[in-house]
Amino acid sequence: MAYVATRGGEQAMRHAEQFFRTLNGPVDTACIRLIQRHMPYLIDRIMGEASLYAPELAALALVQTGGDLYEAVLLLRAYRSTQPRLAYAIPIESEQTLTVRRISAAFQDVPGGQMLGPTLDYSHRLLQTELLDPTQAPPPRVPMPEADTAAPRHYQPVTTWQRLNGLLDAAPEHPPCDPVDIPDVTRQPVTFPAPRAQRLQLLARADTGGLLTLGYAGMNGYGITHPTVNELCLAYADVYLRNPLTGTPFSAGRVRISQAEIVTPFRGGEAQLGLGFAATMGWNEVKVIAAAMLDLEMDGPDPHPAHQEAFVLTHTEAVEASGFCIHYKLPHYVTFQSNLDSLRRAQTQASHRVPATEQNE
Template sequence: MYVATKGGERAIEAAHQWLAEARRGDPAVPELSIAQISEQMTLAVNRVMAEGSLYDPDLAALAIKQARGDLIEAIFLIRAYRTTLPRFGGALPVETDEMAVTRRISATFKDVPGGQVLGPTFDYTHRLLDFALMADGDAPQATRKPAETQPVPHILQLLDRDGLMEPLTQGEATPPDLTREPLEMPADRPLRLQALARGDEGFVLSMAYSTQRGYGRTHAFVGELRIGTCAVEMEIPELGFAVEIGEIELTECETVNQFTGSKTEPAQFTRGYGLVMGQSERKAISMSLVDRALRWDELGEENTGAPAQDAEFVLYHCDNIQATGFLEHIKLPHYVDFQSELELIRKLRRDAGAETCKEAAE
């Protein structure tokens, strides 16, 4: 006989205490500070901010600490906190042309205006464990030039000049805000980009990888990848002009994709676009590849049935908080449901046994 466990409230309280003890670890080891996480685990902090839709490095670091390093749990905490914040206005669109870049590369042109800026990257490391990091020594001092503060033109403007790149179009209507309104289908490009920007990095990466393996008929080049800070401005009605309220670090990626043309458009290059909060270039590149794959309809291309071309499949499954909630709810009590399944199986077995006996008797 299956019965419900007694004393559930006391058990849950004890589980919370055990969780706090497990999070702290050995008391003899110094506890991680929020500043340490924020300064030394920046890529994890950036991911939590991007997928949590809240730009605050300290709060993201706090969430990572509270979640014991489980980034999806930390993202959940940040999104939950975000819902408690009052909204007092909206910022103007950021101008990435005016980004103070710390990293800027192109895989399509070697010599570009402003030069290639490698910046802090794992691209040229040997992927060997650095055991020197186990010793608490002084941090190495890098030889680097300061961030480029002058406006740096986008590299794809070189193709724009020759008419080889599809023209940029500016929508007139303000796109819906995915953080305040539920996702609805069909979703236009601004809404798709919002969903991808805060989608799970691993899922978006897998979708992007599938397009590179042939599921989507797109062959992309990184036209430009740039990382840096942009000013955030807000219009103040009482003043009649915009004022800068802060800065935000962003990663932007534009990919160049071949387009053989259609009945209405000539052969040209098309764009994939990715923009993510913080330094998150893997996510930005993945986002741009998936964005391009999802544009098959508006470009008049054939839908090959690739998963990355299915907007409903991609957008409804890329959100890790929704996915986690649906997945993890199955570990909660389902005693009544299971009892009904159990009785059904027993009945089917009894009926099958009776039928077998009847056949044997005949």
């Protein structure tokens, strides 16, 4: 009976996975390379949510899950948790990054200039259906024209000028700290109110869609701010490690990162600008803008969910939210049976009780 059924269940599980793989067709190295090459923004999004910067593994995760983003992120996170911590990178300042796109909506021009960089912002959103026609020659490659003068590699933050002019509070003092002492959400449980480091880490690996929903709710009238994008940056950041023998810092490689700052006046009852910040691995503008907005609003005085830190950070956890949602597929018949027992008992009680109106008569 049960023993036989156990084996049947295991076979069914194997077949179910096989069915999934068969339906989605065979995968090989070439197809993983192709996805890695042509879908960098998708790869970036997954790496950010997985907090694992590994474009090749992210492409593999995507292919292996048939493009199910939540599954792909889970695969990467599960892989990540098996990897030992080899070293702690040296913290860097945001102006040390190699910035390729930097814009500010707060001023027409800012020190260092507005730099559009690579973006589809001003493209016409028309499907290039001609690409579907195999008989047409592919459009000729237009080489990027060289600039007369090279763009700056680093930019002075907009906040530097704002602080000089008394619009923003001075940056909080943070004495140099050992990276070992920075709280790490992947190693320590989060309790609320969360330390700032944990809050920024949770935002950095949060679900893009979840942050957008809550951030948009704020922007769309449930918020207390009209957000102004103070600065938005896409950059390459060097990962500096120390040579274990000599102690000399060296760059072990570069990762793509996004950063956004949101400002709003009269924040917290002060005649000052309030500042929200978010950053993530990979280039994902909508995520950092929404996250910076939430960073600014999360300590709000009103009970709206988007203004409660614990609500925002708990419910935008991609792996937990998706895992819990799909766990309802599991059988719950014992729990349901227990509820039925209470329900039937209440029904019996109700049929025995004299309605209040009759009692009064």
